[in-house]
Amino acid sequence: MRIAVPNKGRLHEPTIDLLERAGLHLENGADRQLYADTVDPDVSVLFARAADIPEYVADGAADMGITGYDQVQEAQVEDVAELLDLEFGTCRLVLAAPEDDEIKTVEDLADKTVATEFPSITREFFAERGLEPTVVEVSGATELTPHVEISDAIVDITSTGTTLKMNRLAVIEEVLSSSVRLFARADVCEESKVEEVRTALASVKQAEGKRYLMMNVPEKRLDDVRDVIPGMGGPTVMDIANGGGEKVAVHVVVDEGDVFETITDVKQAGASDILVTEIERLVE
Numbered sequence: 001m002r003i004a005v006p007n008k009g010r011l012h013e014p015t016i017d018l019l020e021r022a023g024l025h026l027e028n029g030a031d032r033q034l035y036a037d038t039v040d041p042d043v044s045v046l047f048a049r050a051a052d053i054p055e056y057v058a059d060g061a062a063d064m065g066i067t068g069y070d071q072v073q074e075a076q077v078e079d080v081a082e083l084l085d086l087e088f089g090t091c092r093l094v095l096a097a098p099e100d101d102e103i104k105t106v107e108d109l110a111d112k113t114v115a116t117e118f119p120s121i122t123r124e125f126f127a128e129r130g131l132e133p134t135v136v137e138v139s140g141a142t143e144l145t146p147h148v149e150i151s152d153a154i155v156d157i158t159s160t161g162t163t164l165k166m167n168r169l170a171v172i173e174e175v176l177s178s179s180v181r182l183f184a185r186a187d188v189c190e191e192s193k194v195e196e197v198r199t200a201l202a203s204v205k206q207a208e209g210k211r212y213l214m215m216n217v218p219e220k221r222l223d224d225v226r227d228v229i230p231g232m233g234g235p236t237v238m239d240i241a242n243g244g245g246e247k248v249a250v251h252v253v254v255d256e257g258d259v260f261e262t263i264t265d266v267k268q269a270g271a272s273d274i275l276v277t278e279i280e281r282l283v284e
């Protein structure tokens, strides 16, 4: 089973980090190498450009892929299925034109020129409105093109909006909203290794923003503590070895945002020896 992952750019690091946290530690994958092994002898990694990954998965160069939803849509590949939203690389593809221009609506672009790194998505966006502007494909610095008379408007990625602002461009409409996805070729989706990888990555996402709380509670106060715990599926209660049967250990998973309040509440309810730890993975 081979997973295609971004070889550079802003998605590279977070993707490798995610694989590592999922337990798929990379081996022999020094910089600039095309392939890397993982600790799992049945899983290897292929490094590729973010834009090429959907094609590689569809063609069989890899079986699974991790890249932006925008790239998957642009590649127009058939027979690949999305398995998981990895919730990073969050951005929007937007149609934008110079702030001081007379172009204010999608319709204003009917006979105009739009520059983009995403020609398929752009053509489809306009076609849905019965419009067919000239679409010019560029491979970067799209935001400059309206200012050098290559285009009247652009379809490009924005997240903070800084680049658009710097180039005095205003959003006309959102074309697509994107984040990084895990996907696989349809013919391998049912394979157990694919499900294993999906579960491992999902478990990392599940654990994000969660904390594990452990505490000791006098048995007679257990109900009071239980009442103030917001955790998932209720706490786990265990006898403490040599605890004389008077105290029990309570373990619970809570949202990070609830930790502060929960500690105060359980303490008041009689808990002591409270420990808070991070969770690496959580398989529900």
Ligand SMILES: Nc1ncnc2c1ncn2[C@@H]1O[C@H](COP(=O)(O)OP(=O)(O)OP(=O)(O)O)[C@@H](O)[C@H]1O
Binding pocket: 008, 009, 010, 011, 049, 050, 051, 067, 068, 069, 070, 071, 089, 090, 091, 157, 158, 159, 160, 178, 179
């Ligand atoms: N500003 C951004 N904020 C969040 N996600 C982004 C942003 N820019 C790009 N992305 C996401 O990252 C993907 C890859 O973009 P990136 O800029 O890393 O590569 P690239 O410039 O296409 O790669 P290359 O350098 O190989 O041409 C995009 O398709 C999109 O999904």
Ligand SMILES: O=P(O)(O)OC[C@H]1O[C@H](OP(=O)(O)OP(=O)(O)O)[C@H](O)[C@@H]1O
Binding pocket: 010, 140, 141, 143, 156, 157, 158, 159, 160, 161, 162, 163, 164
């Ligand atoms: O809304 P913002 O936060 O300003 O982000 C938008 C910018 O981010 C991306 O470029 P990137 O930084 O990846 O550079 P690139 O053009 O070299 O890909 C994208 O192409 C935009 O130019």
Ligand SMILES: [Mg+2]
Binding pocket: 009
């Ligand atoms: Mg980029």
